[in-house]
Amino acid sequence: KNEVxxxxxxLTAQEGEFITINCSYSVGISALHWLQQxxxxxxxxxxxxxxxxxxxxxxxxxxxxxxKHSSLHITASHPRDSAVYICAGGIDKLIFGTxxxxxxxx
Amino acid sequence: GAGVSQSPSNKVTEKxxxxxxxxxxxxxxxxxxxxxxSLGQGLEFLIYFQGNSAPDxxxxxxxxxxxxxxxxxxxxxxxxxxxQEDSAVYLCASSPDRGREQFFGPGTRLTVL
Numbered sequence: 718k719n720e721v722x723x724x725x726x727x728l729t730a731q732e733g734e735f736i737t738i739n740c741s742y743s744v745g746i747s748a749l750h751w752l753q754q755x756x757x758x759x760x761x762x763x764x765x766x767x768x769x770x771x772x773x774x775x776x777x778x779x780x781x782x783x784x785k786h787s788s789l790h791i792t793a794s795h796p797r798d799s800a801v802y803i804c805a806g807g808i809d810k811l812i813f814g815t816x817x818x819x820x821x822x823x
Numbered sequence: 824g825a826g827v828s829q830s831p832s833n834k835v836t837e838k839x840x841x842x843x844x845x846x847x848x849x850x851x852x853x854x855x856x857x858x859x860x861s862l863g864q865g866l867e868f869l870i871y872f873q874g875n876s877a878p879d880x881x882x883x884x885x886x887x888x889x890x891x892x893x894x895x896x897x898x899x900x901x902x903x904x905x906x907q908e909d910s911a912v913y914l915c916a917s918s919p920d921r922g923r924e925q926f927f928g929p930g931t932r933l934t935v936l
Contacts, residue, residue, distance in 0.1 A: 748922065760914065760927040803866065808922045809854065810879060813866035 721746070721806045723814030730821050736791040738817045740804035749787045750811060751778050752803040760803070763789070794821045825849065827928035829915050835934045836905055844900045844931045848917030855898050856918070856925060857890055861911035869913075872898065873921050905935045 720743045730736055742749065751763040764771050764778040766787070771778050775794075780787040791798055799820050805811040828847045836842050848855050857869040868882040872892045883889070887905075892898040902909055912932050916925040 750925070752927075759929045760916075762924050762926065765924045805866070809856070809871050809873070810868045810882065811856075811858070811866075811925070812868070815865055 721804060721812050721814040723804050723817055725817060726815065728817055728819045730794050730819070732795055732821055732823050734794050734821075736794050736798075736819065736821075738789045738802050738804075738819070740787045740789070740814055742785050742787070742804075742806040742812075744785070746785070746806035746812065748806070748808050749778075749780055750805040750807075751787075751789045752805060754801045754803060754816075756800070758800075763802075791819075796821045796823055827915055827917050827926050829913075829928040829931050831931060832929065833932045833934075835936065837936050838907060839904055841901065841903045842905055842933065844902075844913050844933070846898045846900070846915030846917075846928060848896065848898070848915070849926055850896075852917035852919050852926070853895065854918040854921050854923070854925075855892055856916040857898070857900050858914045858916065859911040860914060860930070864911075866914075869900070902933075905933075907935050909933060910935045 722741045724739050748767040750765045753761045753763050766780050775792045777790040801816045801818050803816045804814045830845045853874045855872045858866055860866045870890045871879040887903045890900045912930040914930045915928040918925045
């Protein structure tokens with residue numbers, strides 16, 4: 718059965734801190750998506766990756782295919798980064814993790 | 824350009840009624856997906872359309888759920904004889920092609936009383 722597990726469930730940080738959210742996935746999943754959902758807001762795709770590392774602004778996503786593990790890093794976190802971050806595995810039929818609720822305090 | 828749009832944004836219905844939810848994907852996107860987000864189940868895949876291929880319906884929870892995509896563009900998700908457990912936010916996403924980044928719509932919040 719394809720599965721995606723995400724940790725931590727909840728994360729609080731002070732503004733400026735470096736943040737890491739982890740995602741492990743099972744055999745059969747060949748691509749990983751990172752999504753962001755603000756409270757009451759829609760879902761925004763941050764990254765889709767199947768190998769290596771991608772960077773966009775202060776966000777960095779990495780994936781280790783051998784270990785079936787991906788991480789999302791946020792550098793110099795800011796209160797506006799407060800949101801739920803969701804990893805999802807798959808090419809088309811996404812299998813979602815349970816999400817990480819991030820709160821960044823000033 | 825315009826993103827994925829969904830209508831209605833909110834729908835309240837009585838148990839047993841049928842509902843139709845609409846998705847307008849980004850123009851030119853060949854892949855279209857339906858998901859739902861509920862408190863108890865999180866996000867889950869429902870159905871996927873790619874071009875003119877037969878849709879992948881493997882995520883539909885029961886035969887009360889169906890979806891169609893007309894002319895390779897607009898899609899409608901229909902729920903017949905709604906039940907309270909159908910209450911959720913129904914999300915549509917589109918992608919330029921299969922296996923690419925997905926762009927999500929704002930969702931339709933369905934409440935079944």
